[in-house]
Amino acid sequence: KMLVSRRFHPRDPNRACTIENLTIRSALIIGLIQCIAMWPGTSRSMVTILAGLAMGLNLVAAAEFSFLLALPTLSAATVYKMLTQWDALTSYVGLDALIAGIAISTVVAALSVKFFIRHLTRFGLAPFGIYRIALAIGIVLYFANPG
Numbered sequence: 001k002m003l004v005s006r007r008f009h010p011r012d013p014n015r016a017c018t019i020e021n022l023t024i025r026s027a028l029i030i031g032l033i034q035c036i037a038m039w040p041g042t043s044r045s046m047v048t049i050l051a052g053l054a055m056g057l058n059l060v061a062a063a064e065f066s067f068l069l070a071l072p073t074l075s076a077a078t079v080y081k082m083l084t085q086w087d088a089l090t091s092y093v094g095l096d097a098l099i100a101g102i103a104i105s106t107v108v109a110a111l112s113v114k115f116f117i118r119h120l121t122r123f124g125l126a127p128f129g130i131y132r133i134a135l136a137i138g139i140v141l142y143f144a145n146p147g
Contacts, residue, residue, distance in 0.1 A: 017056040019065050026055040031069060045070070046128070063120050067113050 017026075033051035037044035045066050052062025082089065089098055119127075 018058065018061045019068075022055070022057065022061075022065070027065075030055055030065065034069065049125070059120055059124065060117055063117055 030048060030051040034044055034048055036042055037047045045063075048066035048069055049059075049062045052065050053059065057065060093101070
């Protein structure tokens with residue numbers, strides 16, 4: 001998927017669509033294509049990035065849109081867990097540690113997104129494709145050799 005993404009990547013980056021120019025129809029299509037990520041082992045982020053490229057977004061805009069689409073879902077899941085597991089969370093780690101953990105994870109997530117966007121700008125998606133192929137080969141070899 002990642003290695004063939006160049007097919008969808010516009011040859012002229014100036015003609016590529018940005019998030020600001022994305023139509024509601026294209027955004028809806030990208031959102032619906034995320035359903036493919038329900039297939040076990042499929043990366044929601046990568047599916048969304050590839051869908052964004054197919055809809056005409058440039059690579060950075062597709063990655064940014066992928067992260068923006070994740071925010072409501074991940075936030076809702078976090079709030080749900082906190083509401084349903086509040087007593088266990090606060091009694092096990094304490095409120096101070098819980099708040100510190102949320103703050104630290106927010107900062108680390110923001111820095112990770114910034115690094116990922118910078119990495120995509122420099123290297124594109126090919127390194128991720130190579131990594132996934134190498135990992136798949138390694139897993140197949142591991143399970144193919146009993147003992």
